[in-house]
Amino acid sequence: MKTLMAIGGAINRKNPEVLREFVRRTGGSAARIVILPQASALAKTGKDYANLFLSLGVRSAKVLEYRRRQEAGSKAQVQMLREASGIFITGGNQMRLSALFGGTALEKELQDAYQRGCLIGGTSAGAAILSKVMIAYGKDGPTPRERIVQLAPGLGFTDKFVFDMHFRQRDRLGRLIYSVATNPGILGIGVDEDTAAIIEDDVSVWACGSGGITIVDGSQISSSDVAEIEKGGPVAVSVLNLHVLTKDCCYNRETRAALIPEKVLLTE
């Protein structure tokens, strides 16, 4: 199975439920995790995550570090990625990731890893980068506006979804709606902090963690002026289908339906 895990940032370090799920899905104590810290400007980010994963009981957690494009693709780096059961991409600035990995031998190695079943996950910028077209930066607010968002090419593990992180905390519905209205063939997923959207085989979307994920489905849009609005004006769009999902809820991209577990237990 091919699996992506988009985490909304601000993982609860004291109770990292989303990272436990990452570990569970990458082999538990047998997991071999490689951390890509390039989005972060802090030297210690990679090491911090390695220690966090080791504290969760994995066998191996290594940092693949480099900061110059021409350093991408060494034998040691390739070897690390080929042995990994999970690749974790830290937060920071997603443009650093696309600028450093795009078009290198490592980009191809990452694709190969994904295809063979290595889980690819990331938090914040490391989640944004997972899609073919990613939200690079933008403004906040629930009303979509012209140019509210700037899109850029991501690492492209999926072309079916676009992710936006820190969703509840930074009020990003407007830019996600704008992204979806721009091309309704792409499903928008807004991920709250300390929460993950887990994508299996580009079809099933699971929610995990303490918050919610918001799925914005534009496939039923019948009318929109997104292509005509200028100068940052508000955009009209009708009708969007919205699903708000929490832990253990699942959405199917093919049927466009969500499954919310029954919480009612009738007592006698």
Next chain:
Amino acid sequence: MKTLMAIGGAINRKNPEVLREFVRRTGGSAARIVILPQASALAKTGKDYANLFLSLGVRSAKVLEYRRRQEAGSKAQVQMLREASGIFITGGNQMRLSALFGGTALEKELQDAYQRGCLIGGTSAGAAILSKVMIAYGKDGPTPRERIVQLAPGLGFTDKFVFDMHFRQRDRLGRLIYSVATNPGILGIGVDEDTAAIIEDDVSVWACGSGGITIVDGSQISSSDVAEIEKGGPVAVSVLNLHVLTKDCCYNRETRAALIPEKVLLTE
């Protein structure tokens, strides 16, 4: 025609497009406007709006002021409301309005005015109060959570809608979704600042002003755990229909469809 006008707060005083629309719909230069300032704790709020309306060319703009419940219902007050072509309710705290008007003779006069075609409009708290069940207060954020919102009885001109104001600016999608999920028979309308939702005969909803209105239609909800979640946990709900409408867009509550004006003009 019966008309309500829910304004999202923060009206642009230099270019009060939404108040011009209020004036246009209440008789233009022949308009007789009565201002209800009770939501505001500032003594000058009523007078400020009266001056603003007079500067827009209306014949009459009077403030109906009182601050003790037992003062509600004097002959002079009743006379003012009976002569009004438009009643404007200022912002502040919507609980002050329900506490001062609820169950008084003036509440009945307001209902009578609405039934005979007097436009009832308000901004911020003055808009929240228009519905039978109103959002009294709550927390912000796009993810619905248990108890994210406290509902209270409003003045009840409509039982088909619930309004939430400062929508884009204060990130209130979560509490509006929660309100709608609680009772999907009620249509949620989030109104941006300096923007109005105009409701005609409880069916047509027009957008007016510089921002957008967000319509949350819960009639297609097939699954939700809103009744079971406890302790402020996030609520799951699927599927909501969302419409984001801007100036001159119109939504019909009966057909559940929106009309977005065509902006494309093909040139030869």
